[in-house]
Amino acid sequence: MQFLSLIARNRLAAAGGIVLVIVIALALISPLLPLPDPDVTDTANRFLLPGAEGHLLGTDHLGRDLAARLMDGTRLSLAVGFAAAFFAAFFGAAIGIIAGYFGGRTDNLIMRAVDMLMAFPYILLALAIVAALGPGLVNALIAVAAVNIPFFARNIRGVTVGLANKEFVDAARLAGLGHTRIILTEILPNVIPVIVIAMSTTIGWMILETAGLSFLGLGSQPPQADLGSMLGEARGALITNPHTSIVPGAMILVIVMGINLLGDGVRDALDPRLRSGALTRPMAATQVRRKGPVPASEDAEAVLELQGLQTQFHVKDRIYKAVGGVSIKVAPGECLGVIGESGSGKSVTALSVMGLVASPPGVITGGAARYKGEDLVGAPYDHLRRLRGDRVAYIFQDPLATLHPLYKVGDQLAEAILVHHKVGKAEARRRAVDLLKQVRIPNAQSRADSYPHEMSGGMRQRVGIAMALANDPDVIIADEPTTALDVTVQAQILSLLNDLRRERGLAIVFITHDFGVVAQLCDRVAVMYAGRIVETGPTEAVLDAPAHPYTARLIACVPELGGGRRRLEAIPGLPPAVDRLEPGCAFAPRCLKAQDACRQGEIPLEGPGAREVRCLYPETELKSEGVA
Amino acid sequence: MSAVLKLDGLAKSFPVGKRLLGAPRGLVHAVQPVDLVVAQGETLGIVGESGCGKSTLARMLVGLLPPSEGTIEINGAPLDNADPAEFGKKIQYVFQDPISSLNPRKTIRQVMEAPLKRLHGLDRAQREKRISEIFASVNLREEFLDRYPHEFSGGQAQRIGIARALAAEAKILILDEPVSALDVSVQAQVLNLLADLKAKLGLTYLFISHDLAVVEAVSDRVAVLYFGSVVEVGRAEDIFRAPRHPYTQLLARSAPVVGRALSAPEGKETELPDPLNPPAGCAFKARCPRATEECGQRVPKLEGDAAHRVACFHPLEG
Structure with missing residues (x-):
């Protein structure tokens, strides 16, 4: 039901679906309609124009009724397209699942064979198959299905490889399930949505390919009509009697468009990433809908001051009060620990400061976040952007996710500097290397040319810290920066942060769930529970x-x-x-x-x-x- | 106490640079030969940092990975075929990530029934009864049985994972970071549940974790792993209080403790040695303040009395 309503929301997909339903319904009921026999020739009445008496769409070069042939041909083309898609999906998925599940040499052999198939231009391959089997609609179907198997095999293999290494598959093996059972009950149910998506986007192609083969005379044989053979027969009269080509051509266009639009809708509705709104682009800054008055600044010395900050997530008819009125402040050189369990709102509080909570669904509904007395909630985006990373910088938990995998770390650091400062490239590079030295990365000069994946977790987090330091900010908000690190590395990162704040007078907001870390690094601590601070103090x-x-x-x-x-x-x-x-x-x-x-x-x-x-x-x- | 689990020279190496035919270009020794004995009813903690081979060791113990060398004995009988179904009845595994260890498209009942049906061949009525018993013992309500994994919190999902491991009726459980994905308040609930189950059912645990404090709190003995080798084994109350291997000492000093001043226990760049190009001699020597020439020449053996063994030429005074 949810699936249908998602498709209905996508107007193009709904339109495609409606068109397709009409075409299929017409094709199915056409034997019941008062149409002449599609195969009866009447050369006296050849090339009648559409609208002629008794021939709604006119007649073809043998005087056969075009409307009847169109309905007949549509039915046949649709049936062949769906059948080809089904067979291609069935065999392709079977090959892909076997290759992906067993891996190793099995995978290697199967996939190299599939690659070889893919190396041929598909239409040539289809022609070769039909040439070997002989012309005919069934052989054309086999050819089109065979040509599309590699597409499914590769797609499904990729998904299966990911699934085969999942812990639940290991768990099933430990529960005594054999390979066949694991494939059928653990892997297959998780792969089916992908198969459906792949099918929905390829049926259109398959209809076109079958039509192509029929057009060349290799598919349906006269007098039987399918859309491709109708076009092929009309080719000779393309200039003199264009309607004989336009009628089947328009039908192919309508069917393929309808299927593709619907297919895209199906894909969007089924893909879990799209369903959760991953592709809805968040706004550049969190939405602000403050209800109450903005509190006045209380502490002139605090470099960062939150006053009764409220951030909510509005998902459908539910309101999640992630941050329910949080007030904290940090002075220069001070480290404030924010401690709490997952869901306590500590990260959302941190992200709200610079308007980094994704909107929708995030909304800041109250309070103020002041940087040196100036309220940032609802500040113009340009202003926020100037401050982000320049005056207030963030360090996140997973540096692998925050560093761009395709750029060298030195270049990423230089970019962070160039965004906020008008300096030359060489100067930015020099500063980047300097920063790497400050976070005690050995061989900074050569390390600047490393890619993130070439570094260990601890090294990457140092780069993350260097990035945060790039513009000499006043405040660093560190969100569980050491949680993913080993204890020996964590100890080094913590003492590095501690030195930096003492040397530079940095204010640090350190978010964590670890009391040991808070005790060692932070001057003050705020304990959060269910979106609010329940206790704070030295x-x-x-x-x-x-x-x-x-x-x-x-x-x-x-x-x-x-x-x-x-x-x-x-x-x-x-x-x-x-x-x-x-x-x-x-x-x-x-x-x-x-x-x-x-x-x-x-x-x-x-x-x-x-x-x-x-x-x-x-x-x-x-x-x-x-x-x- | 009798040994229920005995590892004799258990090792795993992975080929790297695989070719379609012929021998691989090299071998990575993820786990160097390990000898360990776990007594009936004991909890053996295994600690080590990422990449030290903890998870590879655990996966070999349950038959998910065939060992390259060495043997596993359970109650004196060798287990030499790497068939998880054979292993499954004797030794079970609790995964780190509770949610991803449950198939998102199966109900909890289907998850729970699999081991009962496949390993023990119980009929429907018997299965129903067993599931009720197990669910009662892990404090889960039976109404959860017809729900799907995404409806559960991490702590509940981990209890389901434990329930599944119990369903196989194995007497040995490998707990691979069972609480590291959980919040601290929930972590304590799960750790206490594990302790209760052990006492009630006479289980033996291998508790793998990177969290020294957690391992210390639940284990009888602790083995410290570094670069695929056991460098020190000793009683849980001694090993971090009075470590003998310099690496154990480094770990203990690095763990953040309330009331201890912040200081990096180690100045230089700390990275595990390159597995493709392992150093000669002791793997820890590059980071070790006590290293001498001898350490670069030979690999120290794990030596000492039954209570405390250490692989170091210059051990600390315990």
Whole structure:
């Protein structure tokens, strides 16, 4: 149902589908229509024009009724096209799945054979097959199907290779399934959408190819009509009686267009990437629809200050409150840790600052994000673009995904500099090498000419940091920059970041889920849960005596090295879905201390001095000496 | 305690630069010969950084990869054919990524039924009963059975993965980074569940992880892997507190710990040696502060008493 509504939304595909349905319906009911016999010749009435009495579309060179032949031919061409597509898909998919699943030498032999088939121009190959088998519609069908097998085989093999290495296939083998069962029950169901997509986009071609063979007299034999043979027979009278060519020609055009439009629609509707909206281009900056007033700047010293920032995702009729009013600030040279589990809104908070949350579906609905006092929410795109990467830079978790695989890292760094500064290419290159040295990449001069895949994970993340430093920013927002790295490499990256902020007075917002990392690097920490900050304060104070039950229990459930073998204090339940938050404290359903009061109304984030907690019954009473 | 799992010189090398016919251009030794014994009811932790061969070792143990050399013995009987279905009844595997280890187009019931049907040949009523039992033991509701994998959170999916491994009734479970894809609060739930199941069902675990703290918290003994070799094996409470191999010490010092000042324990560029062109002697010598000439000449053997073994010519005082 969802599939049909997706196709209906695509107007071109819907139009193609409607045209196709009409053509097929006409072709199917044509035997019931009061049409003359398509094969009866009547040379006295040859080349009658369309509209002639008893001959709606006129007659051909033997005086046969064109309308009847057209319907007959359409039925035949459609049947041959669909049959050829089905056989090509069946055998192609079988070959592709076997090659992709077994891999190794089997794959090599099969695919080289397929490559050899593909090396022939397809029409020549089809001609050769028909020449060997003899002319006739069935042989033309075989030829067209055979010629298209390589296309399916290659497509399906590619998909299967990806699937065959998936963990669920390994799991099936461990569950005792044999190869045949794995192919039929694990691989095939995941491949079928690809087969359907490939079929929907090739049926049109197959009809054209069959028509081509018939046109050359190798397909349907007289007096039987198909669209190609009708065109072939009309060729002699192309100039004198063009209507005999135009009628079948127009029908081929209509059918192939209809099928291709519908096929594209089917592909778009079935492809999971397209369905999730991957191809809907996000806007250059996150949409802003602020409802309340913009809060005034409170802290002149903070280089970055978020005030009650709210970011939501509007998906169909649901509203996900990913960030539900977050206020944080960082001073120059300060490192703020933002800690939280997945879905707590920590990354969305970070991306909202520079309007980098994809819109749609992201919308900033309230609050302000101030860089040196100036509100960036809703700032013109040109202004945001000047600041992005220049004054406020990001480091992401996976440097392999953020570096362009086809450019040398030195060139990518130079580009980052050239975007914001008017310097020569040589100067940009010199600065790029300098940056690589600053992040302690050995042999920076030669490493600048490496491609990202030639570097290890740790080296790539250094390049990511160099990129962030390229324009000497005031703020770096690092989103889990060491999560994908090994511990020995992580230790180096952390100490590098620490040195940089001390040397340059950088403000760092460090997003992580690891208390150990926060403890070592950050001056202050903010703990997020369900889109809001539940506790904040100086790192040491928060970690030593957490005030919010969530912080306390999160710390308790992480094993710490040196603690020996033990049972962990797990938090039961799951974090709440942010599209249906209950009133009161979001942690209440999982909290052992929750009272009725916790489930009612807004609980403020408050406390004396530097420490603040959003809890009615905190673990420790906050005292004002916590002021940093 | 008796040994349930014994690895004798188990090694894996992969050919590189394959040609259509004839011998490959070279071999990468992903796992150097490994000897390990796992006792009944024990949890053996295996730690190492990316590329050290942990996952290759794990895949050999469950028969997903045929070993190049060496043997695997379970309860004294050698397992020499690389047939996962044979292995499946004795040793099972819990995958790192819980979602991708479940076929997106199968319901959980279909996933759970496969091992019961194929490995144990149970009929419908028996399967129904077993699934209820297993689901109860991993704290999953039976209404989940008719749903598809994408409807589950990571923690729930990982519990389904554990339930599937339990369905095979193997007594040995290989846990390959079972919690690294999970959030910390959920991670603790799964680790505790694993501990409960082990006690209740008398299981033996091989727990593979890159997270030293997690490994320390769940293991009886820990083996440290570097560049395809075991460099140190010892009791979990000792190995990171008093490491004897310099690499173990480096790992322990690199792990971020609350209350310890930030310092890079290692100044130079740290990369694993090139597997295509492995160094002579000890693989760690280029990064090792204690390396001497001897380390470049011979490969140190894993030596020591039963409780603590180390492969180093100049071990630290434990």
